[in-house]
Amino acid sequence: MHLTRIAIYILIGVNFFLCLYILYEQRLILRAAGKILILVGVFILPLILFFLTLGTIIDSSKATSYCLFCHVMKPFGRSLQATDEFSLPAVHYQNRLIPIQEACYTCHRDYSLFGPIKDKILGLKHIYNYYFRKTRNRPIKLKEPFKNTNCLVCHDGARRFVENEIHRDDNLLADLRSGKASCLEDGCHDVVHLMEDENE
Amino acid sequence: MNEKMEKRQLVLSEKTIRRMLLSVFATIIFLVEAFIAVSWITPISSVFFGFLGSLTIVICLYLYVSSIINLLKENRII
Numbered sequence: 001m002h003l004t005r006i007a008i009y010i011l012i013g014v015n016f017f018l019c020l021y022i023l024y025e026q027r028l029i030l031r032a033a034g035k036i037l038i039l040v041g042v043f044i045l046p047l048i049l050f051f052l053t054l055g056t057i058i059d060s061s062k063a064t065s066y067c068l069f070c071h072v073m074k075p076f077g078r079s080l081q082a083t084d085e086f087s088l089p090a091v092h093y094q095n096r097l098i099p100i101q102e103a104c105y106t107c108h109r110d111y112s113l114f115g116p117i118k119d120k121i122l123g124l125k126h127i128y129n130y131y132f133r134k135t136r137n138r139p140i141k142l143k144e145p146f147k148n149t150n151c152l153v154c155h156d157g158a159r160r161f162v163e164n165e166i167h168r169d170d171n172l173l174a175d176l177r178s179g180k181a182s183c184l185e186d187g188c189h190d191v192v193h194l195m196e197d198e199n200e
Numbered sequence: 201m202n203e204k205m206e207k208r209q210l211v212l213s214e215k216t217i218r219r220m221l222l223s224v225f226a227t228i229i230f231l232v233e234a235f236i237a238v239s240w241i242t243p244i245s246s247v248f249f250g251f252l253g254s255l256t257i258v259i260c261l262y263l264y265v266s267s268i269i270n271l272l273k274e275n276r277i278i
Contacts, residue, residue, distance in 0.1 A: 005238055008234070009235070009238070012231050012234060023221065026220075029212065029217075029220060030210055041224070042223050042224055042227050042260065043261065043264050046227050046260060047261070050253065050254075050257045053238055054250070057237060057246045057250060060241040060246075061246060066241065066242070069243055123243070124247060127244070
């Protein structure tokens, strides 16, 4: 088990017994030591626990299993097992070019400073739209074109990338870096998630 | 000198005790939510417990701070 989770469970236990003691000894507030105990049990420990729990949940939400928990995402998960050698997600996943525990997050995260926070807000919007705006029957597609940054954050400067004839074109490289050209949509790497019917 | 050294006995009203106890109860509820949230992480549970946990911790801290302010006011410390 993750060390942070063990720490959280221990803190929850300590805080729980502290709360029970405060309930049992209600006049603790009259004593100096009691005041400190109440401050720790009702203010400091819950605040620490709140941030620790929040951090753990945010960290765990990067997991591939977390993304694929929603049944609408399951076909995308299965596409990682596609046998097509041109399917980018499958090649990355099967050759372990990305960490398989965080496969979705590695390619789809926003690499800007506040990117992870924006991603969380976007995730909340997805859940809201799915349950309250009845968008569940619409096909799933990216809200905006896939950013080259997500590819270049790993590939830019890598030997295989630099030695490729096409990538040696300085104009193309500049366009890729500035976002004028797209890695996925300009006819080069356009085979992305292969759904089952496409794979057959 | 002795008068200055003498410790002042704090007066505790029902309202202060009630708020303090409510903040303890809110803390216990928060702890249960935190336990479930950490043990069972799914998209829906993390949204649900994230919202509920934030709400509970705000209530808990509000009750605690208001009980302390109440205590200080009743004893004419502030």
